[in-house]
Amino acid sequence: MTPSAEDLLAVARLYWGADEAYLFRQDPSPEDLRYEALWAEKNVERSRWGSFVKTLRKVLPGCDAWDYAPGLANPSFGVLIYPHQERDMMRPQTRWTVAGYLSILAPVYTVHCVRRVFLGKHLLEAKAFLGPIPLELQDVASTVARRIEEEFGATSLPLDVAQTPVPLYVNFMKPPATTLFHALFTSEPENIL
Template sequence: MVPSLEKLLEIARTYWPSEEDPNQEPSPEAHLLHALWRKKLAEPGPWDVLIDQLDQAFAQNAIGDITTSRDGCFWCAIYPRRSPERSGLHWVYVGCASIIAPVYTVYRVQFEYGERRIFRQLDLEPPATEPAVTMARLMESAMDLSLLPPDIANHPAPVFVGWKSPPKTTLFHALFTSEPDNLP
């Protein structure tokens, strides 16, 4: 069950500062987030199970655990296998499991593959097609999380997340990432 909008905003304010620090010192909220990351990364858990399940479900694609502790979530991506004959436009499907709230999201990023990868498009609401459907189902079952509805994800959050600042910061940024198109 997705927590209420008020609860999600409270969670965002717990882990992200509501004021910008002119000295750029880590905020008390940043210390809380780093402590939570240390705990989450120290224990094997459902995230590892999910990555294994994605590897099995999408053996023809490359699965990447792209998690960084600068965000509020575990990240994974389903990349198309690259080869000279597979150049052109391709979607990368991304799953995010928040570590600060019991929610997840699945979205996609379009890149043009050739000599190098070029960002083309971000779709935070991918269509109900494969591999997004299977990724969402596995995230729900392995992680015991609920899908964050787009209307709640797009709600403004009065916090500073990465380079996002109010009024442009949304709950998506606070619960998942401020750079959804910045994939390795």
């Protein structure tokens, strides 16, 4: 069962500040200390997550799957799935990535897509799509979701709950733009490798 937005906000408040009082201070806030302690505890599960990503590589042979858990930057374990596609270095190309995140704060996950436009190796644009998955990526996204549920027992966070505004400062996100999605998964969903 998916926790309510109120329950998730209560959990997020333990790890993210409601003001910028510690922004320019050298010492960490109480929320920072709890967040760092939780990550220290959850790092024990990093090898389990790595095995999960290896399993995805086997079950999604037309894709590359990579572990994406950039330390303390995100409150989640992440996987990025890159469907194989031909590349043309002479004209802009659109590349899609399926991103799956398992929150370390609550037993919830999300799967969404990121569209990036490149000219050669230069990134021109990146945009996260938290809503409906494009048709050509639905099988990949469904596989990632199903495997997270099976392996970790997490439930999918519905989009309407994920988009609930929260009065918290999450990395560079500030109210009123901050949502539960940012607090539970990543503050920069379009910023991927």
